[in-house]
Amino acid sequence: MEQRLPVAYRQFEKICGLLEQHYRDVQDIEFTVERGKLYILQTRSGKRTAQAAVRTAVEMVDEGLIDRRTAVQRVDPEQLHQLLHPTLDPAAEVTVLTTGLPASPGAATGRAVFEADRAAELAGRGEPVILVRRETSPDDFHGMVAAQAILTSRGGMTSHAAVVARGMGKCCVVGAKRLDVDEADRSFRVDGHSIREGEWITLDGSTGRVVLGQVAMVEPRPGEDFYTVMSWADDIRLLRVRANADTPADAQRARAFGAEGIGLCRTEHMFFEGDRIRRMREMILAATEDDRRAALAKLLPMQRDDFVGIFRAMDGYPVTIRLLDPPLHEFLPREADELAALADSMGIGLERLRHAVDVLSESNPMLGHRGCRLGLTYPEITEMQARAIFEAACQVSEDGVEVYPEVMVPLVAHVEELRREAALVRRTAAQVFAEAGREIPYLLGTMIEVPRACVTADEIASVAEFFSFGTNDLTQTTFGLSRDDAGGFLPAYLEGRILPDDPFQTIDQTGVGRLVEIAVEGGRRVQSALKIGICGEHGGDPRSVEFCHRLGLDYVSCSPFRVPIARLAAARAVDR
Amino acid sequence: MEQRLPVAYRQFEKICGLLEQHYRDVQDIEFTVERGKLYILQTRSGKRTAQAAVRTAVEMVDEGLIDRRTAVQRVDPEQLHQLLHPTLDPAAEVTVLTTGLPASPGAATGRAVFEADRAAELAGRGEPVILVRRETSPDDFHGMVAAQAILTSRGGMTSHAAVVARGMGKCCVVGAKRLDVDEADRSFRVDGHSIREGEWITLDGSTGRVVLGQVAMVEPRPGEDFYTVMSWADDIRLLRVRANADTPADAQRARAFGAEGIGLCRTEHMFFEGDRIRRMREMILAATEDDRRAALAKLLPMQRDDFVGIFRAMDGYPVTIRLLDPPLHEFLPREADELAALADSMGIGLERLRHAVDVLSESNPMLGHRGCRLGLTYPEITEMQARAIFEAACQVSEDGVEVYPEVMVPLVAHVEELRREAALVRRTAAQVFAEAGREIPYLLGTMIEVPRACVTADEIASVAEFFSFGTNDLTQTTFGLSRDDAGGFLPAYLEGRILPDDPFQTIDQTGVGRLVEIAVEGGRRVQSALKIGICGEHGGDPRSVEFCHRLGLDYVSCSPFRVPIARLAAARAVDR
Numbered sequence A, B: 001m002e003q004r005l006p007v008a009y010r011q012f013e014k015i016c017g018l019l020e021q022h023y024r025d026v027q028d029i030e031f032t033v034e035r036g037k038l039y040i041l042q043t044r045s046g047k048r049t050a051q052a053a054v055r056t057a058v059e060m061v062d063e064g065l066i067d068r069r070t071a072v073q074r075v076d077p078e079q080l081h082q083l084l085h086p087t088l089d090p091a092a093e094v095t096v097l098t099t100g101l102p103a104s105p106g107a108a109t110g111r112a113v114f115e116a117d118r119a120a121e122l123a124g125r126g127e128p129v130i131l132v133r134r135e136t137s138p139d140d141f142h143g144m145v146a147a148q149a150i151l152t153s154r155g156g157m158t159s160h161a162a163v164v165a166r167g168m169g170k171c172c173v174v175g176a177k178r179l180d181v182d183e184a185d186r187s188f189r190v191d192g193h194s195i196r197e198g199e200w201i202t203l204d205g206s207t208g209r210v211v212l213g214q215v216a217m218v219e220p221r222p223g224e225d226f227y228t229v230m231s232w233a234d235d236i237r238l239l240r241v242r243a244n245a246d247t248p249a250d251a252q253r254a255r256a257f258g259a260e261g262i263g264l265c266r267t268e269h270m271f272f273e274g275d276r277i278r279r280m281r282e283m284i285l286a287a288t289e290d291d292r293r294a295a296l297a298k299l300l301p302m303q304r305d306d307f308v309g310i311f312r313a314m315d316g317y318p319v320t321i322r323l324l325d326p327p328l329h330e331f332l333p334r335e336a337d338e339l340a341a342l343a344d345s346m347g348i349g350l351e352r353l354r355h356a357v358d359v360l361s362e363s364n365p366m367l368g369h370r371g372c373r374l375g376l377t378y379p380e381i382t383e384m385q386a387r388a389i390f391e392a393a394c395q396v397s398e399d400g401v402e403v404y405p406e407v408m409v410p411l412v413a414h415v416e417e418l419r420r421e422a423a424l425v426r427r428t429a430a431q432v433f434a435e436a437g438r439e440i441p442y443l444l445g446t447m448i449e450v451p452r453a454c455v456t457a458d459e460i461a462s463v464a465e466f467f468s469f470g471t472n473d474l475t476q477t478t479f480g481l482s483r484d485d486a487g488g489f490l491p492a493y494l495e496g497r498i499l500p501d502d503p504f505q506t507i508d509q510t511g512v513g514r515l516v517e518i519a520v521e522g523g524r525r526v527q528s529a530l531k532i533g534i535c536g537e538h539g540g541d542p543r544s545v546e547f548c549h550r551l552g553l554d555y556v557s558c559s560p561f562r563v564p565i566a567r568l569a570a571a572r573a574v575d576r
Helices: A006-023 A050-062 A068-073 A077-084 A116-124 A138-146 A160-168 A224-236 A248-256 A267-271 A274-285 A289-313 A336-346 A350-360 A372-377 A379-398 A415-436 A451-455 A471-479 A483-488 A490-495 A512-526 A542-550 A560-574 B006-023 B050-062 B068-073 B077-084 B116-124 B138-146 B160-168 B224-236 B248-256 B267-271 B274-285 B289-313 B336-346 B350-360 B372-377 B379-398 B415-436 B451-455 B471-479 B483-488 B490-495 B512-526 B542-550 B560-574
Strands: A027-034 A037-045 A096-099 A101-104 A107-113 A129-133 A149-152 A171-174 A180-182 A187-190 A193-196 A200-204 A209-212 A240-244 A262-266 A318-322 A404-409 A443-448 A466-469 A531-534 A555-558 B027-034 B037-045 B096-099 B101-104 B107-113 B129-133 B149-152 B171-174 B180-182 B187-190 B193-196 B200-204 B209-212 B240-244 B262-266 B318-322 B404-409 B443-448 B466-469 B531-534 B555-558
Touching (some): A006 A027, A006 A037, A050 A068, A050 A077, A050 A224, A068 A224, A077 A560, A101 A160, A107 A149, A116 A129, A116 A138, A129 A138, A138 A160, A149 A160, A149 A200, A160 A171, A171 A200, A224 A560, A240 A560, A248 A289, A262 A555, A267 A274, A267 A289, A274 A289, A274 A336, A289 A318, A289 A379, A318 A443, A336 A350, A372 A415, A379 A404, A379 A415, A404 A415, A404 A466, A415 A443, A443 A451, A451 A512, A451 B471, A466 A512, A471 A512, A471 B451, A471 B471, A483 A490, A490 B372, A512 B451, A542 A555, A542 A560, A555 A560, B006 B027, B050 B068, B050 B077, B050 B224, B068 B224, B068 B560, B077 B560, B101 B160, B107 B149, B129 B138, B129 B200, B138 B160, B149 B160, B149 B200, B160 B171, B171 B200, B224 B560, B240 B248, B240 B560, B248 B289, B248 B560, B262 B267, B262 B555, B267 B274, B274 B289, B289 B379, B318 B443, B372 B379, B372 B415, B379 B404, B379 B415, B404 B466, B415 B443, B443 B451, B451 B471, B466 B512, B471 B483, B471 B512, B483 B490, B512 B531, B542 B555, B555 B560
Parallel strands (some): A107 A129, A129 A149, A149 A171, A240 A262, A240 A555, A318 A404, A404 A443, A466 A531, A531 A555, B107 B129, B129 B149, B149 B171, B240 B262, B240 B555, B262 B318, B318 B404, B404 B443, B443 B466, B466 B531
Antiparallel strands (some): A027 A037, A096 A209, A101 A171, A107 A200, A180 A187, A187 A193, A200 A209, B096 B209, B107 B200, B187 B193, B200 B209
């Protein structure tokens, strides 16, 4: 153009400079030259990859075009996924079977499986698997957790598979329509290829490609510009960012992603593994308090060791530990053969076991005998957990680790529940400190996750030393809407615009948000400096982070891989 | 005394007069005379039976001692049960087996049964039964509904059996400790008597007596004083009192108890009977919208006939009809043999039926695909129900009946849900009116039963023409507490005073009540004269009625037999 249309070219060069100066951003300019005359048709800030976004932001700051606060506005937090997840080795030769919608970024390779149970089973044996379904439902959740990635032939960017996978930070391709999935036959067909269970496939969640066989991966290298932008974000933001982490490994990952503490450590996850589930079941099936205490005594050292690991990983940072939350029946098996095996291994009659399972089963477990209701009916569980926390804290403190435990009582609806649980925890702490000859400073607070806690937050703040909003459950109770059962109508609600957004993805500011606001006002009326955070999945959603900033919360807590997103979103919130 | 201690006697007579004048109430006075000297030890307003209470209240008004507003304060609303329920014929000779706690007033005679299923089965064949259990749990609910009365050997005045029976206005004796109930053997033993399933027993819920065999009953005759006091109450109260009634028979009973309309007519109850459940199942299992419409067309005339009956019984009074509320799986059988029978009778494969039941089953049905969510995913259900309502209204109106239908959309969480349902109902109404050449004035409003509806009541009031608080569900969602599953911990909560009251018995004013208040404020900000009522079981609880009065609600709605209690409580609320 410079040679063939030199006049227009020089004009164009000048106008581009003007537009870039004016908008202080990379411009995507449409133009045409007719009979030597230049026409500028349209200009807009250019779309770019995450790499390009952080690069241009840093360059523009270097060139003095924009300041750092403007620079963080130039990077879309959701784009960071591209910098944080593995990608296919660009050098690898690949056979693309088909292309679906890029529902959740990253890339993964694994054996195709067609059922959630099978996915869990193979993954349990250490096999990387990719769950392939026509579409997923909440029943497939455990299979999605177990899989490296998820592929569906139906559904769009807001389908169940897409939403859940993004929440888990897991690679996902949906709506790959040319895929003919035969779940019963455990195979899929596409353009003459037929893939059976166990055969290798590879997914690219950033482009939607479905690839035959195993492909080499490139681990993500965010690059220097990314770290530069994140350091600016950390300087600018007022919200702290913590991670939800249940194991020492999670805690380390969280630290690597820049988490400034753990906002939610779910103690029940510790009870599902290996030998522990057996001890847990002994505890649940105990006929007397003495038997229950005996079983709990065996769980104590296991739980203490977990806390030791987590405290060490979080040296210098607070760790919020939630006391046992799920209903006890979640720890018991359901299928007939599993029940028989359990009865056998525990040496109790199958009838007694069945009866125990029956007695514990619930119509609406989400609203049942769980949370602090467990600790109040079985105080010995709270005692064991408190002892494990404080013994672990004393132990690591002796080794020079700075430890800040925050004990969190779940599902409080009435201040009296918290008062009783708090008394028990404090008594146990005092005992452990006396035994250890060492005092550890700690906080005792509560999840705010039912509407009653929000409207009585002033009463609750007379006992709690911190609030943490459990926005998942708060959304469920505020809407009267079970996330597990929403599959039957929520997709239609979103498609038909009955709801503007999925309230489990981004916080419903008008309804749930109003209750959060009422609770913040109530709590801070009683304790003006009350520490308040959120620990639902919303903690990693940029719009929800912005909302938390506006409400003056102290921190958000989210899955480790979402921590950078939350850090950037928190910085952007300052100027929005 | 007059003869032996004349001085003290005259003094005593004078003091009694003074005390009664002072307290303007019958006095229960303790006194002693020592060495001729009179000592008055204590005085308090005397306890009395309901008959005595209304009698003395009326007499004192007649004597000019108190005014009518004071008179209504002298009668405890809960006592009215004594005037409204059957009693044992005092002339009958009875063999008292034992005596328990008088948990819920009334008397009943029936065959002893020891299981809820059996109770439902025998009652279904028209046999009066009395459910005898060691204690009851929510699983026994259907048996309690079916039984004439309930007897337990364990539990106190706030046990499950006691609370539920009082709520249902059903005779109940609990804690009859000498009863040795052997549920497996279907018998109980007491003092040498052994009663097997099918043998007759009789309960007196006002005294706690358990009586052998059948005993003649005296139907309640409230007496003239009762009607006098109730007429004063009606003059004084500002709250209107409606009844919850689902059938023409219920509606007639409600009118007899003084209900000024129906506050809650649950349309789903109409679908469980006889041939209807079959039509309902055809509708649920329909593979296409056309099939569903065909099944609905068969349900339409049945539903219309019910409404005709109810509208006739409520001539001149408003009738609030709630659109279909429960999740569809509640209409399907669960047991293997029932499923097989259904598959057979419907001519569909058992596998297909099983699959349909599986797909519809939910983790938390209370928070699932129900309420307006059904009408929004299957608009043809809403259309059929609206058509049945308006066709019935046109039909009775033609006969000169004054009909005021109020169509109520359940479980609204977001205004857009109501907006869509309202559009559908209004369109259908217009069609029916055009066909009938007749217009019926009607209101279109919503249940307020999830916290989100409370905090966004202003938005909802931009569409709703009335609000009706469903305080049962609102209590469940506000606390995050399923009533069906509360048996595992709520009794311990009440016994240990973790909660001051059972929130399902009397409204939790601090928490649930605060949300009700927020909703009233929000709704009336948009429509200052918005009609607001409540239709949970709290509508028949005196303390809750008082709360509703204080909030300026227009009406409460409760079970028919609680209507007089609510009328009196509403009058008492005026001066409290």
